[in-house]
Amino acid sequence: MTADSTIPSQAAVASRANTSNGQPRTKICVYCGSAPGSSHAHIEAARALGKAMAENNIDLVYGGGTVGLMGEVAKSLCAINGPESVHGIIPEALVKYERDGTYGTVNENNHIVPEESVYGRTTVVKDMHTRKKLMAEEVFAGGPGSGFIGLSGGFGTMEEIFETTTWNQLGIHNRGIVLLNIEGYWDGIVQWMDRAAEQGFVKPANKNILVNADTPEGAIQALRNYKVSDAIYQLQWGKLGIGDGLVFYGAKWMILQPAFLG
Incomplete structure (x- = not known):
């Protein structure tokens, strides 16, 4: 997060959520x-996840790309539930790398974005930190069963999941995080979590913060059933004695509101 970024509490952003x-x-x-x-x-798993989200009336927020797995999840959901169900958030610098030929619309901010009827609404932001902040805000504002799902991906996907x-x-x-483990793609990470707990680097209860599922339906159900670990740190982020919620995290200063535990 950048120095002027604010991560709001789940309660603080809930009032801005779309309602049903x-x-x-x-x-x-x-x-x-x-x-x-x-x-x-x-690819099939990405499409199936979009379809399962549509069937369960769940909205998607994602990285805004139209290629690879990102594009397939967005297209699948948008085709069934319409563009209001999808919000892509992409840094301006990545637009030329994570787009296909559908990036041809110029929005009100003079940004080139993909066709809304195919990929939903797209917001172009200045940097990666803003992208992650806005995606997290939408999840925190969501209703029951809101959370994070990690499909297959590379370094960026892994970094987002672990952060x-x-x-x-x-x-x-306190939102759930689920690995959608297709063809054993995340098996190495699951094994590492077990090893980290066995060797004393992760509290045994906390290895279950990150849940493993092998089907889209299973991942969605895991978020619905998610229980916060009893072993998480009971930290008061707004009362650290170093300013009004100002903390040093991830090599950057960021501001946390006291109500963030939500």
Whole structure:
């Protein structure tokens, strides 16, 4: 997060959420690759996840790309539930790398964005930190079952998953995080979590902060059933004695509101 970034509490952002029958809509942030992967199973899983989210009336927030797994999740959901169900958030510098020929519309901010009827709404932001902040805000504002799902991806996907997991361990949020483990793609990470707990680097209860699922339906259900670990750090982020919620995290200063535990 940049020095002037504010990560609001879940309660603080809930009032801005879209509602369904007077309740905040469920929002899932999907982290995944801008590449399709060498096995077609990854593309099929991305499409199936979009379809499952549509069937469960769940909205998507994602990295805004139109290629690879990102594009498939967005297209699948948008085709069924319409553009209002999808919000892509992409840094301006990545637009030329994570787009296909559908990036041809110029929005009110003079940014080139993809066709809304195909990929939903797209917001172009200045940097990666803003992208992650806005995606997290939407999940925190969402209704029951909101959370984060990690499909297959590379370094960026892994970084997003682990940062979100770390925030949970530190008590910054209480939303679920699920690995959608296609063809054993995340098996190495699951084994590492077990090893880290066995060797005393992760509290045994905290290895379950990051949940493993092998189907889209299973991942969605895992978010609905998610229970916060009893072993997370019970930190008061706004009362650290170094200013009004100002903390040093991830090599950057960021401001946390006292109510963030939500």
